Amino acid sequence: MCGIVGISAETNVAAEIYDSLLMLQHRGQDAAGISVCNNDDQLNSRKSMGYVRDVFQQRHMEKLVGNYGIGHVRYPTAGGAGKEFAQPMYVNSPYGISLVHNGNLTNSKQLGNELFHAEMRDLQTDSDSEVLLNIFAHELGKQREIYPSEKHIFKAVAKTHIRCDGAYAVLALINGHGMLAFRDCNGIRPLSIGIRKGKSRDDYIISSEDALYIPLGFKKLRDVEPGEAIYIDKNGTMFSQQCSDDPKRRPCIFEYVYFSRPDSKIDEISVYKSRMRMGTKLARQIKKIRPYHDIDVVIPIPDSSVTAAHQLAVDLDVPYREGFVKNRYIGRTFIMPYQEERKKSVRRKLNILDLEFEGKNVLLVDDSIVRGTTSKKIIEMAREAGAKKVYFASAAPAIKYQNLYGIDMPATSELIASNKSHDEVASEINADWLIYQTLEDLIDSVREGNPEIKEFETSIFTGDYFTPLIENYLEELEISRKDELKMQREKAQAKR
Numbered sequence: 197m198c199g200i201v202g203i204s205a206e207t208n209v210a211a212e213i214y215d216s217l218l219m220l221q222h223r224g225q226d227a228a229g230i231s232v233c234n235n236d237d238q239l240n241s242r243k244s245m246g247y248v249r250d251v252f253q254q255r256h257m258e259k260l261v262g263n264y265g266i267g268h269v270r271y272p273t274a275g276g277a278g279k280e281f282a283q284p285m286y287v288n289s290p291y292g293i294s295l296v297h298n299g300n301l302t303n304s305k306q307l308g309n310e311l312f313h314a315e316m317r318d319l320q321t322d323s324d325s326e327v328l329l330n331i332f333a334h335e336l337g338k339q340r341e342i343y344p345s346e347k348h349i350f351k352a353v354a355k356t357h358i359r360c361d362g363a364y365a366v367l368a369l370i371n372g373h374g375m376l377a378f379r380d381c382n383g384i385r386p387l388s389i390g391i392r393k394g395k396s397r398d399d400y401i402i403s404s405e406d407a408l409y410i411p412l413g414f415k416k417l418r419d420v421e422p423g424e425a426i427y428i429d430k431n432g433t434m435f436s437q438q439c440s441d442d443p444k445r446r447p448c449i450f451e452y453v454y455f456s457r458p459d460s461k462i463d464e465i466s467v468y469k470s471r472m473r474m475g476t477k478l479a480r481q482i483k484k485i486r487p488y489h490d491i492d493v494v495i496p497i498p499d500s501s502v503t504a505a506h507q508l509a510v511d512l513d514v515p516y517r518e519g520f521v522k523n524r525y526i527g528r529t530f531i532m533p534y535q536e537e538r539k540k541s542v543r544r545k546l547n548i549l550d551l552e553f554e555g556k557n558v559l560l561v562d563d564s565i566v567r568g569t570t571s572k573k574i575i576e577m578a579r580e581a582g583a584k585k586v587y588f589a590s591a592a593p594a595i596k597y598q599n600l601y602g603i604d605m606p607a608t609s610e611l612i613a614s615n616k617s618h619d620e621v622a623s624e625i626n627a628d629w630l631i632y633q634t635l636e637d638l639i640d641s642v643r644e645g646n647p648e649i650k651e652f653e654t655s656i657f658t659g660d661y662f663t664p665l666i667e668n669y670l671e672e673l674e675i676s677r678k679d680e681l682k683m684q685r686e687k688a689q690a691k692r
């Protein structure tokens with residue numbers, strides 16, 4: 197998963213892009229980058245591995261002069277984790293195009309072959325974002341226009357849609373011309389646009405999440421439609437066009453469960469409110485299955501489950517307590533490459549307040565269970581702290597299948613629920629009782645915010661994928677996502 201932002205304004209945009217990236221940091225901590233274009237049609241960039249605050253120093257910011265620009269925070273889902281994968285990615289023809297991408301292409305290998313053999317483009321990495329950039333560049337370059345208008349640009353996006361399968365929210369700078377945004381035909385990854393009145397023109401921001409608009413003085417205009425492209429030329433004129441023949445709105449439901457900030461709205465649905473409804477539905481399920489439950493206290497596993505857990509406690513009429521204190525300065529444990537490090541890291545990241553556990557029946561709430569590392573360790577900690585019984589609730593249903601659309605999920609075989617029954621998972625994590633949200637309740641919790649949405653991307657729960665899959669794709673992905681293979685890849689990269 198990644199975070200992307202683009203700003204086109206009257207004045208220099210780098211400082212605001214930097215602030216935006218800080219507000220999107222939760223979407224990726226592996227690498228960060230910014231590219232901006234200035235009035236002399238010069239493209240200036242800085243990207244590197246690490247957190248936003250580590251990548252950009254004063255001396256870098258001073259060189260990032262330009263009034264339209266894009267930024268990226270990276271969280272690797274496809275390709276490796278080295279610095280060559282940091283974005284924006286750049287291609288010098290036509291015009292010089294810099295691009296950032298959130299999502300994952302499912303046919304990037306096939307497209308990579310087409311680019312190399314038929315279109316004579318050399319790719320430097322196995323990143324699907326580099327493939328996407330080159331496909332778009334090829335389709336734009338083919339039109340052989342010295343001064344591309346929005347029509348040429350939209351035509352290139354339409355061709356890109358035809359060729360690329362998967363999920364992509366994209367921002368690109370076309371050097372000397374303007375800034376482009378487009379969203380895949382299913383609208384799987386989020387993207388929205390905001391506006392701010394300037395002295396001589398309107399300023400625009402386009403980003404994965406809208407939580408950053410108000411702090412930066414922007415007002416949300418709307419979500420970018422699935423399949424739509426928006427182009428803001430260098431003078432600040434905005435153009436938009438639907439570039440897909442068959443757009444469908446199918447947002448990724450996991451954005452609401454885990455990824456997005458609670459203060460964001462995606463496709464008009466408040467993430468915060470949908471999490472509250474997840475809590476309400478869980479409470480309803482508990483009351484139905486165990487009307488005479490003996491839960492003494494509800495405790496969230498911070499941070500993403502806090503909203504759902506609080507509402508669950510209110511609806512159950514049971515005290516809500518903070519039983520864990522999170523060290524905010526440690527990266528997300530999931531990102532720790534290997535299982536042993538993950539286990540140790542959970543303990544370092546979350547400290548326990550024994551007094552909330554001693555002699556009590558506790559209901560721990562997390563947003564989801566993936567490998568089961570966090571839940572197992574946390575249940576062990578709760579027991580050590582003196583809990584009588586430890587119940588565990590997940591605000592999402594059982595995750596059984598790998599994600600193909602930009603969320604870094606482990607190989608299917610490493611998902612705790614992939615080949616275990618409900619009771620087996622409960623026993624493996626050592627919970628006295630385990631309760632998962634049903635898929636129907638999860639969908640209802642989210643859809644209530646925008647009943648016009650008919651479908652959500654829910655494949656990690658169902659194994660049903662919306663986009664065409666090329667032969668052996670799932671098998672190859674399964675192998676590449678195994679811890680063992682990741683370890684070998686990283687060792688090889690370190691030697692280079």
Ligand code: AMP
Pocket residue numbers: 454497500528530531562563564565566567568569570571603604605
């Ligand atoms: P696990 O310990 O593998 O079961 O992971 C569960 C925890 O990871 C939960 O606390 C979630 O908040 C978090 N989580 C879920 N999905 C992801 C993801 N794709 N990347 C990082 N963390 C995640």
